Amino acid sequence: MSIFTEKDGITRRQFFKGAGMLAFTAVVAGVFAKVGVDVFAASDDYIQKRAEGLYTLDEQMAIRKSHENPEILQIYKDFLSPGEIKPVSEKAHHLLHTRYGKDIPGLIEELATHHDAA
Amino acid sequence: MSEISGKVLKHDTQTRSMHWVHLIGFLILALTGIAFYWDLIGISNIFGGPANASLVHRWAGVIFTAGPTIYILLNFERFAKFIDTISHFTKDDFAWLKTMGGYIPFIKVDKAPPQDKYNAGQKILGGLIIVGCLLVILTGFPMWLWRHTLPAAFLAMCYNIHFWTAIIMILLICGHFFLAAIHPKSRIEFASMMLDGYVDAEITSHHNEKWFNALQKVE
Numbered sequence: 001m002s003i004f005t006e007k008d009g010i011t012r013r014q015f016f017k018g019a020g021m022l023a024f025t026a027v028v029a030g031v032f033a034k035v036g037v038d039v040f041a042a043s044d045d046y047i048q049k050r051a052e053g054l055y056t057l058d059e060q061m062a063i064r065k066s067h068e069n070p071e072i073l074q075i076y077k078d079f080l081s082p083g084e085i086k087p088v089s090e091k092a093h094h095l096l097h098t099r100y101g102k103d104i105p106g107l108i109e110e111l112a113t114h115h116d117a118a
Numbered sequence: 119m120s121e122i123s124g125k126v127l128k129h130d131t132q133t134r135s136m137h138w139v140h141l142i143g144f145l146i147l148a149l150t151g152i153a154f155y156w157d158l159i160g161i162s163n164i165f166g167g168p169a170n171a172s173l174v175h176r177w178a179g180v181i182f183t184a185g186p187t188i189y190i191l192l193n194f195e196r197f198a199k200f201i202d203t204i205s206h207f208t209k210d211d212f213a214w215l216k217t218m219g220g221y222i223p224f225i226k227v228d229k230a231p232p233q234d235k236y237n238a239g240q241k242i243l244g245g246l247i248i249v250g251c252l253l254v255i256l257t258g259f260p261m262w263l264w265r266h267t268l269p270a271a272f273l274a275m276c277y278n279i280h281f282w283t284a285i286i287m288i289l290l291i292c293g294h295f296f297l298a299a300i301h302p303k304s305r306i307e308f309a310s311m312m313l314d315g316y317v318d319a320e321i322t323s324h325h326n327e328k329w330f331n332a333l334q335k336v337e
Contacts, residue, residue: 002124004319004333010195010202017205018198022190025252032256036264043267 122323125316126333128235128307133196136189137311143182148288150175155281176262183255203234204244210328211238221303232327243294250287254280 010018063069073085080096081089094114099107129137150171153161157168165171190197210231215238220227230237236244257276260268268276297304298311307325310317323330 001337002319002335003337004124004126004322004330005336006127006199007332007334010198014198014202017202018194021197021201021248022194028252029256032260036260036268039269039272040264040267 122320124319124335126319126322126330127315128310128317128322129315130196131315132189132193134311134315136185139181139185143178143185144287144291146178147175147182148284148291150178151284179255179258179262182251186251200244203236204241206234207238207241211241214238221297221301233325233329235326235329237325239297243290246290247287250283250290253283254287257283 058064066072067087076085076087076089076092077083080086080092086092091114094110146165149161150165152158153165153171154168154175159168162168162171165174210233213231214233217225217227217230219230219233219237219239221239234241257280261273261276261280265273299305299308306321307317319330
């Protein structure tokens with residue numbers, strides 16, 4: 001039985017077409033990868049600059065800690081823990097610690113009770 | 119009785135192996151992709167649930183990319199011949215397309231124009247598959263690897279290109295399967311890609327006349 005096969009070797013046209021297709025694919029993939037890597041780097045750069053900005057803003061603030069804020073200290077002295085500064089006073093606990101969702105009716109009732117008692 | 123007898127080696131072992139790897143990879147990718155795009159839990163469960171189906175999709179994508187890449191690098195000569203064939207259109211190819219080679223029942227053709235190793239329809243399919251593969255690969259990997267950093271608009275574009283290219287490729291492969299495995303005029307070549315690589319010499323002399331005339335007889 002006769003067997004037929006292709007001849008070995010390729011023509012110059014076949015070589016250039018094959019190589020051209022590979023080169024085109026490599027360039028397209030390379031450009032795509034470059035865009036991806038650049039976006040990744042830009043994202044990292046943005047995050048770093050944003051963090052630096054936030055820290056800089058914070059460092060420039062006159063009052064940086066809530067427990068050193070004179071207005072807060074005054075509120076404690078005058079109202080939340082009269083005569084002293086007691087951060088977790090009972091009144092502070094009830095007024096400043098809120099609740100969410102299905103716990104809200106309970107919170108309203110609790111505040112009303114304290115208000116009536118006061 | 120024709121004077122031509124014997125067999126033609128149309129697709130050698132490496133080509134058939136790459137075709138099998140690509141076929142299996144494509145089937146897994148298509149099934150898992152369809153499963154989690156339309157949330158078809160029945161298909162996802164074949165791959166161990168939605169999370170595993172997603173993982174299988176990604177690694178099947180790696181095989182889908184690596185298979186042809188390795189083949190091309192190890193078989194540049196065959197690849198170059200393939201690219202040359204599918205990108206070389208002559209008046210015979212356009213004449214073939216006018217009658218669709220006689221594959222359409224209501225277009226009567228006495229004798230289709232002589233064709234290369236691949237007919238004009240196969241050439242177009244080959245080109246579309248290459249472009250489709252490049253698009254799904256180039257949009258697929260950013261969706262996996264850079265999804266946390268790429269701009270949302272760019273990712274959305276990748277998702278859309280990936281989805282529509284995949285849909286078109288699935289339809290193309292359905293057509294390819296029909297013509298390669300079911301249509302009585304063309305399924306005679308089925309074994310040349312899926313099994314032993316050979317096709318009848320007389321059939322080749324009719325279907326791929328130009329290519330057949332350039333072959334050499336080795337025994």
